[in-house]
Each structure stands twice: as structure tokens, then as C-alpha cells.
Amino acid sequence: CFSMTQCFFEYETQRIVVIRSRKVSLINRLIQLAILSYVIGWVFVWKKGYQEFDSIISSVTTKVKGIALTNASHQGLRVWDVADYVIPPQEETSFFVMTNLIITPNQTQGSTKCIHLRDNSTICTSDSNCTAGFTDVHSNGVQTGKCVNFSGDVRTCEVRAWCPLENDLNLPRPALLKDAENFTVLIKNSIRFPKFNFNKRNILPQVKTSYLKQCIFNRVTDPNCPIFRLGDIVREAQEDFQKTAVEGGVMGIQINWDCDLDQSQNKCVPIYSFRRLDNKDPENNVAPGYNFRFAKYYKGPGEEESRTLIKAYGIRFDVMVFGKAGRFNIIPTMINIGSGLALLGVATVLCDCIVLTFMKKKTFYRLKKYKYVDDYERVNSTTYK
Secondary structure (H helix, E strand, O other): OHHHHHHHOOOOOOOOOOOOOHHHHHHHHHHHHHHHHHHHHHHHHHOOOOEEEEEOEEEEEEEEEOOEEEEEOOOEEEEEOHHHHEOOOOOOOEEEEEEEEEEEEEEEOOOOOEEOOOOOOOEOOOHHHOOOOOOOOOOOOEEEEEEEEOOOOOEEEEEEOOEOOOOOOOOOOOOOOHHHHHOEEEEEEEEEEHHHOEEEEOOOOOOOHHHHHHOOOEOOOEOOOOEEEHHHHHHHOOOOHHHHHHHOEEEEEEEEEEEEOOOOHHHOOEEEEEEEOOOOEOOEOOOOOOEEEEEEEEEOOOOOEEEEEEEEEEEEEEEEEEEEEEEEOHHHHHHHHHHHHHHHHHHHHHHHHHHHHHOOOHHHHHHHHOOOOOOOOOOOHHHHO
């Protein structure tokens, strides 16, 4: 209790000790220099600690252009335009371009019944192996309960479905729409930093209509052109377009706005980068690529509903916008200056630790730095002279 009481009634005050030592002074200056370098170089120059910042608000629209010609055995000579291969016509911050497909034309249902494709779950030897009304998530229809001939020595369960059934085992190689590599897309990106009331587009003010009609993005010659060739996007993502076009994939178009509003607004320009987003792992190639199905419905001469089923493979392009803007503000400037000055006090603390721990005269320095004074200690009157 006495020790605790004694600690409570103690008061500490600073004592200044000037150490004239080149070695100690050099250590102190080096620590101060390191702290100043951090405050000036990292906080103010690199991190721009004199600015306040705002995050980005963005909108994106896209427009794809291009023509492709195919001559497949099942559909003959055909020209494909934007309305055929961009599905759906408009998406939010993304667009899909079909590069390969499997077409199953003239599908009908009603009284029509199909022979199911050969599969481990549909092979049968008699009607007892097929259950009427049974369906499976991997099946193409509802079983009728009959076992019918699929080929010479193979029988499968009959199903009620859209007939004839789709056969997607033989994917066209190379991709049918391999000319999609030369398609182009115009990306229009409008951004806003609300805190600074700053608006801008990626179609820069100096860009003219004549230039926009003939430019293609090139990182060296045309870095500000908003029109991109699809093949160039995939190539900059370190991928091969023709290989990707067979089974499809997902590509990312990244637009980064890093704006210093203390400088000219002309220097606030977007930086484009590209990468593949879907997993491409040679050791795990189950369900690769990107595909989906859609159908086009119509009615024949007998008013019977029919459809053309299309399994579309292609590349989905996701446009992702990042960015921040900064402008000078006195409040963060003063806060960081005060923090820097406070950090300079750390130099004295670190120097004291080094001197009192590692120097040869550490005991001598400790005696000079610390002195204990007892208020009740009797001293000679000469002490005060």
C-alpha cells in the first residue's frame, strides 16, 4: 500500500540533457531524416495527404458493330449482324457476343414423342426399365414408359418433349463466328465526383466525330479512343480469341479514373486494362466456358407451335469502372502536418532507447538524464545560493 501510494503522489517532468557526441547526434539525425522522409515522401507526395478525396459514380453503355459470314452444313450460307449475335441487345455494364452455336431447328411438341439420346441413365432393355411420368434434371423430357430402339443394338427410354432433341455432343471447331475477332465495341462511360461537382466522359472533349469513325483503341497510338476491337481485348488479357470463342468465356474491361483536380482537367483521363474473369485451370476443366440456350418461336401452316432452339456459346464482356478524385483541403493538410511533427518526437524516444541500452557510457548517460527529488529531503541552505 505504501508503494502504491508513493507512485500516486509522484510527478514527472522533463529534464533536458545536451549530449555532445558525434555518434549520438548522428543517430538522432538519421532517425529524424527517416521520419521526415516518410511524412514528406509517403504521406504528402505519394498518398497526397494534403487532399480530400471522393469516390466515383459511373454509368456505362455499349454498342457492338460487325458482320460475319458462315457456311455451315446444317444451315447453309448465312450472314450474321448485330441483331443476331448480341444477346440481349442491352445489358447493364456488360454485353454478350455469340461466337459459336448449336442449332436444333423445327422442334415441336404435343403428340410428338422422341427417342432419348444415349445416356447411362436412359439406356434400357425393356419397358420395365422406363417409368411413365419420370423426369430428371439432366433429361430432355418426361418418360412415357416405353423402351424403344435408339440404334442397332442400343435401346433408350422414349420421352415426351420438344422433338427432335438437341444433340450438343459435337461442338463446332473452329467456332462458327470466328470472324467475331474483328468486331468492335464503342464503350461510352460517364463519370461524376459529387463532392467536387465534377463530370466527365471517356469520349474526351478534343475527340471529333471524324476521328471517332475511324479510330481503334491502341495503347501506344490511340490510348484515348473508346472503340475497341474484340480480338485486341482478348489478346491484351493474355488469351487466344479463337480458342476462347469455341466454348466461350468472361472478359473484364477495367476503366480506372485517378484524377488530381488540383491539376488541369485535361489530365483526368481513363486508363483501360483487360483480364479474363472466369476460371481457366488446366487441372480443373469441368464445365468450361460460357453458354446458355434460347429459342425462337413460330407457328407453321397447321397452326402448330414450333421453335428453333439455339445453344449459344460466346464471350461476355463485363465493364468495371474504378476511380477516385482528390483536391486540396486545409483540414487534412493540417492534420497530417500535426501528425508529422508529433512523429518527430519519436526520434528522441528512439535515440534515448539506443543510448541508454547499447552505448558504452549508458550508465553515465542514465545518471545525467534521471534525477529523483524528495520534497521532504533536508538540504543545506548553500544548495539554494
